Amino acid sequence: MNDVVAVARRPRPTGTAEFGAIVIGAGISGMFMLYRLRELGMRVRVFETGSDVGGTWYWNRYPGARFDSESWTYGYSFSKELMQEWDWKEHFSPQPDTLEYLNRVADKFDLRRDMQFDSTVTAAHWDDAAGLWTVTLESGEQARSRFLCTAVGILSAHTLPAIPGRDRFRGPAYHPARWPHTPVDFTGKCVGVIGTGATAIQAIPEIAKSAKHLTVFQRRPNWAAPLHNSTISKSEMDAIKARYDQIYAHCASTPMWFIHQADPRKTVDVPPDEREAFWEKLYAEPGFGIWLGNFRDIGVNEEANAAISEFIAKKIRQRVTDPAVAEKLIPKDHGFGTRRVPLESGYFEAYNRANVLLVDTLCDEPIERITPLGIKTSRREHELDILIYATGFDGVTGAFDRIDIRGTGAVQLKDAWAESPRTYLGMLAEGFPNMLMVLGPHTARGNIPQAVEHSVEFQAGIVRFMLERGHVRVETRPEHVAEWTETVIKAAEPLLSSKVDSWQTGVNRNVEGRTVRRVLGYNGHGIHFRRKTDEVAKGGYKEFLFC
Ligand code: NAP
Numbered sequence: 001m002n003d004v005v006a007v008a009r010r011p012r013p014t015g016t017a018e019f020g021a022i023v024i025g026a027g028i029s030g031m032f033m034l035y036r037l038r039e040l041g042m043r044v045r046v047f048e049t050g051s052d053v054g055g056t057w058y059w060n061r062y063p064g065a066r067f068d069s070e071s072w073t074y075g076y077s078f079s080k081e082l083m084q085e086w087d088w089k090e091h092f093s094p095q096p097d098t099l100e101y102l103n104r105v106a107d108k109f110d111l112r113r114d115m116q117f118d119s120t121v122t123a124a125h126w127d128d129a130a131g132l133w134t135v136t137l138e139s140g141e142q143a144r145s146r147f148l149c150t151a152v153g154i155l156s157a158h159t160l161p162a163i164p165g166r167d168r169f170r171g172p173a174y175h176p177a178r179w180p181h182t183p184v185d186f187t188g189k190c191v192g193v194i195g196t197g198a199t200a201i202q203a204i205p206e207i208a209k210s211a212k213h214l215t216v217f218q219r220r221p222n223w224a225a226p227l228h229n230s231t232i233s234k235s236e237m238d239a240i241k242a243r244y245d246q247i248y249a250h251c252a253s254t255p256m257w258f259i260h261q262a263d264p265r266k267t268v269d270v271p272p273d274e275r276e277a278f279w280e281k282l283y284a285e286p287g288f289g290i291w292l293g294n295f296r297d298i299g300v301n302e303e304a305n306a307a308i309s310e311f312i313a314k315k316i317r318q319r320v321t322d323p324a325v326a327e328k329l330i331p332k333d334h335g336f337g338t339r340r341v342p343l344e345s346g347y348f349e350a351y352n353r354a355n356v357l358l359v360d361t362l363c364d365e366p367i368e369r370i371t372p373l374g375i376k377t378s379r380r381e382h383e384l385d386i387l388i389y390a391t392g393f394d395g396v397t398g399a400f401d402r403i404d405i406r407g408t409g410a411v412q413l414k415d416a417w418a419e420s421p422r423t424y425l426g427m428l429a430e431g432f433p434n435m436l437m438v439l440g441p442h443t444a445r446g447n448i449p450q451a452v453e454h455s456v457e458f459q460a461g462i463v464r465f466m467l468e469r470g471h472v473r474v475e476t477r478p479e480h481v482a483e484w485t486e487t488v489i490k491a492a493e494p495l496l497s498s499k500v501d502s503w504q505t506g507v508n509r510n511v512e513g514r515t516v517r518r519v520l521g522y523n524g525h526g527i528h529f530r531r532k533t534d535e536v537a538k539g540g541y542k543e544f545l546f547c
Contacts, residue, residue, distance in 0.1 A: 019045045021147035021463075022135050024121045024403070026111075027055015029438035029452045030151035031102065032076060035109055036460040037149070040467060045143060046115040046151075047135070053106045053115070055153050057098045062176035062199065062388075063184075063206035065095035068227065068343045070287055072240045073259055074449050075101065077248050082108060087237045091286055092229040092343075123404040124148050126433060131472050133434065146472065147463065150400065151438045154445065155503070157398030159510040161194055161391045165370035173387040176203060186211040190383060192375055194367075195390035196222055198342035203390060205346040208356050215357045215382050217367060217375065221329050223312055223336045227343035228286035248450070255525045256446025260292035267295040267304035279311045291341040298337055300494050305335035312336045319348040328360045334500040394511045395503030396441050396520040397421060407432035408475075417441070420518055424476040424484050424543060425533060427459060433475040436462070442488045444522045444529035458533050462541055471546040480543040491524040498523075 020042030023030045030046050031053060037044045050058045067074055071088035086104065089097055106112055123136040126148075133148040158177035160166060166173075174180065176199045191211040193200050196218040208214050232240070240247070251257045267275060275295075282290040290312075297304040313330045320326035329348065350356050361367050365377035374384035394401070397417055405413040408431050416422065422430040426443025429435060436459040437443070438452055445451040462474060492498045498519065501507040506518040522529060536543050 017143045019043050019143060019145040021149055022143060022145040023149040023151050025055060025151035026053045026115050027153055028449050031105060031111055032452060032456045033149050033151050033438055034111055034114055036456055040464055044114050047119040047121050048115060048117050049120040051117045054099050054102045057095055057102055059177045061095055061179040062203050064202035067092045069447055070259055073247060073251050073447060076449060078453060083244050084241055088232055090229055090231050092227055121403055125406045128408055146434060148435045152399035154396045154439050155393040157394040157402055159391055159394050159508055160389050162510045163367055163370055168372050169370050169387050170372040171385050175389045188212050189385040191386045192382060192384040193388045193390055197392050200390035201342040201344045201347045205350040208350045208353055213355050215359055217359050217361050219361050220333060221331045222342055223331055224342040224344045224347055225290045227345050229345060251447060251450055253527060257450040257526050258288055258292055258447050260288050262296040265295050266297040267307055291337045299496055305496055309336040316348055321352045325351050325358055328358055335496055338497040338500045339502045391510060393503055394508050422481050422485055424480050426522060428476050430476045430481045433473050441520045442522055444526055461537050465541055473547045475545050477543060477545050488522050489519050492519040495523055
């Protein structure tokens with residue numbers, strides 16, 4: 001019996017359970033990580049803050065929450081049986097259906113028996129002498145394991161606005177990422193929403209339908225384009241099922257693993273009326289085509305980006321009746337597609353309703369404080385019954401920072417990454433042996449479940465490799481960390497998105513120290529990333545150090 005399995009099977013010392021691997025998080029990443037590690041014969045324990053599986057889709061139950069990517073590219077592909085059994089009901093699945101899907105997966109593969117819910121991990125410390133991780137929960141309970149797998153999500157550390165008086169509001173206040181499990185009734189209520197990111201853009205049209213009055217407090221507007229969601233008929237779903245292999249193979253060949261592929265032409269080479277016709281076509285189509293299926297230079301060339309931004313601005317002016325409101329909804333500080341584009345269903349038309357008011361807190365009415373009755377701006381007090389903080393997340397590294405993770409020499413991960421994450425392939429962090437990261441910083445993402453599957457397969461490959469050879473420890477090699485960090489930073493350089501503040505560049509002014517942009521993801525082509533990871537695996541993981 002090799003050492004990893006031996007650790008997994010060793011009787012538990014009193015008080016501290018021991019596992020082959022501990023997985024933090026029972027979302028899409030943690031569920032699949034558990035499935036694969038179990039297949040390797042490991043004793044695994046998943047710790048999850050929530051009371052059930054689902055991660056993002058467990059927490060984000062706000063009205064209007066749904067996929068922005070085609071449902072039939074957003075499921076797991078590891079089980080053909082599962083793919084054939086599950087029918088997506090809509091092209092862009094609403095949150096309840098997605099959560100039902102993840103519950104079905106958990107049931108089918110009996111995942112819950114290795115999961116411990118209502119269990120927040122507060123610390124994970126590497127014991128170099130023992131070659132084990134010690135994980136501590138909020139309750140004080142501890143467990144040890146050979147491997148620590150972080151499946152914490154890139155958008156799970158939600159942030160509340162740093163506005164004075166936040167605790168004084170006397171009505172209910174919600175962050176969409178901690179939405180109540182019973183539906184919130186807005187009927188007859190005056191509702192306030194702070195924030196106009198992707199979350200608010202989905203929620204606002206829904207809330208506006210039933211609220212007596214809705215006030216949207218917008219600091220900076222975001223670009224958004226129509227989702228054009230629709231239901232999937234039985235025959236359409238059957239046809240999708242018959243083509244799943246082709247669909248997933250196609251996604252694997254695109255830059256971000258979505259179905260969309262950039263048009264090979266450059267905006268600047270296409271005559272204006274031909275461009276306009278192309279953009280009209282994309283704007284009328286469902287999904288991310290207007291962003292990812294657009295001319296290939298919109299994300300790197302200022303002139304091209306200004307042209308598509310002007311097209312989208314024109315659409316906003318056409319859809320919003322009041323020209324002054326339309327102007328406020330048009331971003332001036334960043335170009336279209338330089339942040340992940342929120343896809344909307346009637347967002348702009350919501351501002352044509354008599355019960356919806358847009359308050360521009362940047363130019364017209366800065367927020368001074370939150371009061372027991374509502375929000376006091378420089379002009380007046382807006383009285384509210386319900387307040388919603390759609391103020392986003394401390395993206396990518398935020399969820400890591402909330403855990404006291406310490407590696408070799410008791411170095412804290414938060415400190416090690418203060419200037420920039422240092423990883424190899426975003427899979428293992430420098431100085432943190434046996435810590436496998438699903439969707440860690442500096443890895444490739446885009447279509448999240450496909451990125452998760454790729455990441456887990458690679459990491460399960462490392463574990464298998466170790467089990468077969470009796471290795472007990474894996475860590476990065478400095479020269480490869482240096483090379484990968486440079487590759488990631490270089491890949492981001494030409495992108496206009498790198499010059500914009502967003503969770504993707506690590507800026508969040510509600511979090512201390514999050515004012516400087518950092519590169520947090522691998523922005524090269526998805527094919528290059530797959531090729532690189534395949535080469536590393538085929539070459540026997542020589543880029544890592546084992547013992
Ligand atoms: P976000 O895009 O970061 O937006 C946060 C919003 O809150 C911004 O408008 C921001 O304004 C505002 N804000 C933050 N702090 C504030 C403060 N102190 N005072 C006033 N306004 C404040 O966050 P998000 O909307 O939650 O979306 C994050 C990401 O989640 C998206 O980019 C997307 O990747 C993902 N998401 C996906 C879907 C989906 O369709 N599947 C749905 C929702 C979210 P400033 O811009 O001025 O900072």
